[in-house]
Amino acid sequence: MRSALLLLLLLSASPTAAQTPFDMSGERPAASPAPQSMTSPSVPSATPPAATPPVSAAPLGATPPATSNSAPVEPEVQQAATEPSKRYLVPFTELVLAGEYAQRSWSVFLTPEQAASASEIHLGYQNAIVVAPEASRMTVSINGTTIFDEPIAAADNAADIVTAVPPRVLHAGLNDIVISAVQRHRTDCSIQSTYELWTQIDLARTFLVFDAPDASHWKRVEDLRAVGVDESGATTFNLIVPSMAQTVSTSPTIRLGEALALMANMPNQAFEVSEDDLPEAGPGVAKVVLGPAADVAKVLSAVPQGAEAGPVATVVDDPKLGPSTLVISGPNWQAVDMAIDDIARQVDRPAGSLRTSLGTRNWRTPDVPMLLGAGSFKFSDLGVNTLEFSGRRVRTDFAVGVPSDFYAGAYGQAKILLDAAYSQEVLPGSHIDIYVNDNIAATVPITTVGGEILRHLPIKVTMRHFRPGDNTVAIEAVLLTQADTVCAPGAPSSGGQRFAVFDTSEFVMPDFARVARTPDLAAISGTGFPYGRVDYALPLIMDRAQSETVSAGVTLLARMSVAAGRLIAVDASTAASAVADRNAIFLSALSQVPPTVLAQVGVSGNSSSGWGEAVASIKPNTETTFDEWRQKLSGSGWRGQISSFEDWMTRTFNISMDSFRIFPGRPAEYTPQGSASLLVAQETSPSAGGTWTLVTAPSASALREGVRTLTQQRMWRQLGGHLTTVDSGDDKVVTLPVTHFSFVETQPFSLSNYRLIVANWLSANALSYAVVLTVLSILLGLATAGLLGSLGRHR
């Protein structure tokens, strides 16, 4: 058993020359079985064996010690070789390159076999008809090597670009892919016209193809990181738990799901838990068998060696289940737990360690740096390179992470110290806009005629739109020129560079208030707060009997673990009544949610009858129609002037009636209805000692679908407020804002933090500030009267 364990450790640890995206460097205890992780802090080199210490080099490749795994694979390899193995590239559910300049970058994990194989890249796309082919180009580069640079000319029919990837460009581990497009309009030079430019990448036709027969085979547990995506950008783990009906299986299943999710760290991961094999297979799908040896024997044609003796985690090519099946087993559940722990240990983060970055490389490079307090980053560190631009509208972005206890939304202002330049062509009236999570946060008008170099121009960026977790900050320059006004035919792309942003620019975060709030679903979305921090097994109350519910539970907890950057210990056997005043997650179909929980999180349980049925909304909404008419008529006449002044006031001061509340009341109970398929609600526990989150849906299958939709990257980041509903049909997320919350202290007491907390609270409650200031001023006036009465002369 001892040797088997050692073998397992070596196997699982071998290719970690690639730095994991969880920033675990140095965090693992010295006793942990991964000495290799110290080797290369940077992007892995093209030759991983060289970078790996000789000790672990042995099990790599097809060398004899590893034959225990590779031996049974042989026949399968032949089978698979008939069809070249594909690796879909786009980890998004949709990829559209819009505007005059667009760029996306992410990393793709490849196994050593894939990296060593000859490969070619396929890219299918279609573009808007107005994109001028002679002036528009699309570029793809991998690891800094340009793979192709082609004109964009697929307006009529989708086109495919197929290019061989030069040798030695790909390497085992993470490979950075950058896709960028420069597009110009055929006829128009207006700013408006730039919004008509787009190129859509066809996800199903964009992939790498590997020639090598063993490229599609995983040999190590670590290879699971190369699971990739399917043709819709999703990643699915089929967890086959033959004994899932047993209570004892639930917690390990969830724990394994979390560990795998952290390991693969793909943006759209879902888990399907079942007793038996599921038909799904292909790229982007991983099969995992979990259970004691006796149980897994039911689904596997051969139980892996040693499973009867001790913990085993290995990749097998099973004739029944297919190639590259991860088996986690042992003689009993304790041994299985140990096997899971061995995987978990590689990806977990100790509770006390500070997070310096969020692992996002698989969908956005570089990893997003985390700001836990005042700090600044150069654009170059944020992945924004110096950019020169000759068109009309250019947008570039970067991301920064803030912790879940970020509490500066109401008052805070971050700063961008912009190094940029614009040529003499650029006319006043042009402007540079800053967007935070797609909300406008600042505008800098360009006012100087004749070009200018801006050196560290401070731009105040309101932090109103910052959320816990990663935040995208975009810089968009809108450039007006005389040439564009004239827009001489045939010369839309002529002219030199008009604008440049330099990578010496900086993003500066001031000190911000840190205190968490409950409820705040955005904190779960951002960093899994508060569940990512609990030091006890988190009670998860769900119906373990239904595989849909368990799937939903694993998917959700896995997503939360990824957000938290560490595993969340779960106790799935707690009864609802035994939760007491702790944190807890309730995950069930609405009918099974205890009424006390519903009442606690402010959801009404009695009108569940009509929920979940898609009802077409045909009743005209008077209010919306009225607003539309008002919109239509605004800006004309003096009435329009007044309303535009009103708009200016609202835009400038963001004044809403909410600012005038002093004691906000509790919100009314929410009655789930309509076509929303999932509801997530959060509230403090009855004695405010913990945070309860309810995830519910009309039925168990709706719950699974809803959680699957919600955990997609695009949806997940919209989770927020006190209550969120997800409509899986329309991919629509609706949040109800937090109206009443309690603070949860996350930082040791400090006066400066409290000052900022008070500042933010008062900024959100403007009238309170006015009242406090008034009262204090009156006190000062009275104190002054007393002072003047006792000092100086009196008569």
Add this chain to the structure above:
Amino acid sequence: MTRGGHVMADADCRGTWMRKFLIILQWALASACVLTMVSLPISLETQLVASMSVLVAMMILKLVRPDGIWRLVALAFGTAIVMRYVYWRTTSTLPPINQLENFIPGILLYLAELYSVMMLALSLFVVALPLPSRPSRANLNDRLPTVDVFIPTYNEDPELLANTMAAARGMDYPPDRFTVWLLDDGGTLQKRNSERMVDANNAERRNEQLQKLAADLGVNYLTRDRNEHAKAGNLNNGLSQSSGELIAVFDADHAPARDFLKETVGYFDEDPRLFLVQTPHFFLNPDPVERNLRTFEQMPSENEMFYGIIQRGLDKWNASFFCGSAAVLRRSALVETNGFSGVSITEDCETAIELHARGWHSVYVDKPLIAGLQPATFASFIGQRSRWAQGMMQILRFRFPPLKRGLSIPQRLCYMSSTLFWLFPFPRAIFLVAPLFYLFFDLQIFTASGGEFMAYTLSYMIVNLMMQNYLYGAFRWPWISELYEYVQTVHLLPAVISVILNPRKPTFKVTAKDESISTSRLSEIGKPFFVIFGVLLIGVAMTAYKVYAEPYKADVTLVVGGWNLLNLIMAGCALGVVSERGERAATRRVKVSRRCDFEINGKWHKGTIENVSAFGARVTVLGPELEDLARDAKAGIRFKMFADGTEAVLPVTIRNFERTADGIAVGCLYQPSEAVHHRLVADLIFANSKQWEQFQLSRRGNPGLLRGTAWFLRMAIYQTYRGLVYFWRDLSGRKPTAPLGQLAEKRP
């Protein structure tokens, strides 16, 4: 007192100290709370809501209870908003240091604003709770100490001096207990032996003339060998030649009322450490600003804010200072400092600092007890102010009140307030120029958006005006301080800079106060005002152009343009100030009502003296026919003097006359030829200080911020027009045949 009494007094003393400490602690705590609140980095919307709330609260307080504790509460409100402005201004509006072209002017503007805020804070301290007027001491004097009355003179007319001397001599005080000294620096040996024959001649003649006049009026004439240390030296010479217990000082043109000594000397016996009793300077004639804007009759004078509020505020902190005239000093105190200090050209304030620092006390009596003249032309007004500004700068340089040993902390703050005030030309100049940086050169010296301007700057400005109104209310109408500062800035700025560079250079120049302006004209030093006005006008045009041409930054342009417009309004009003109106009556007429007999052609008629000025009177005569009267005919007025009840005839010439419902109103000019005539004139004008008080009260009204602003705006527009008309006349070289001023001035 028994031993027990001592113990009790000690305990009592400790008790009051404890109480005092607690009160200070309480105040410090309240301040700390407000400060903490104010320095929170709150959002813009919260700021807007808070400043609006505070503004509303201040307005309500203003309407309901603008005095007492509520006044202090309102000031605390204002202070909170001002502090929020300072916090915001400091933390988020300064241009980045790597843009020097923005940073340098930006920092200058910031410093100018900080100066203004600091001065506001100091004046808040000084006038937070001005001491109420003291009850009259006139009838409480059991002891009458001996008094030497000094009237220092340099070049004033003997006629003017005669009135002053006569009034001084006529004071209600036992004649043997006070001596009046005419301290003549215009007839010194040095002057009489001048190398220039004309000067020597003049000095010789003056010496003789004054000696005779003094002798006629019962005044001791005193001159000296050399004109050393100017006025201070002159007074010190007087000190060395006299021996009275107290010294009263009157400028040559400041004639005391009869009750002057009665109202002042009593304080010296109440407090043995008292060195000064200062009384306000009341002026019979308008200063050039008042004269040219014609506000003298309706609006409180500029110096009324100083004498009506500030000196009372200073008095609370035992820091009321000597203003050169209309004051009584204790000889024994002056002896300690070897007389009046003469390092600076404002010897008065300097002397007071020295004596305060030595633990002497001062008292301010808030009752006009002298009446004087102030400079009539804009040029001499500026000359006077230059002297004050330069003198205060010298004091700041040589005595530095904030660190002067011996002064109490409140006294240091008070003197800081009084001296630092005169740095105002710097911030004024910066405020004037700052908007032009943006309008003409597109420099961003104040980085804020239109919304921030609205939430912070605008509310700060309104609060500032409201606080001024709370502080000075009836004594200073809105925008008048700004106007006075602006009209002085243009010429004071170089003067202040020069004294900062050469602190020992300025010499004492006597302000001319007896000039008169017969024809309307532009002031000889008025040209720069037109240049500034022109530049600001271009700035306004630039604003309009920018709003039209660069609509994307219209909000900031409008804010800056509005600021420039405010400057333009001020500059326009100043055009009126430098357009000197020609005037018939040289001095203001004081309303009196005294029975008299009027002699025409040797016949006596009953009459009433309606009003008097330093040069003439208006009498309503009963009985005679119009035919009896003729222009320039000699006549006489006989009336009973307040001083001693004797009757005498004052010779006059008739200037004009008209029939009224009551009889014939005759305007006449004094023709004094003997000492007794001067006593008559002095008795007419100066005998009754009540009438001056009444006059002051008559124009003391608080128009409020809105009405005051509207009034100022109307005046500014009219004065701009008047200034431009004068300017055009001046350019075209025509002598104004019927000056606007004279036409308008025609009133009985």
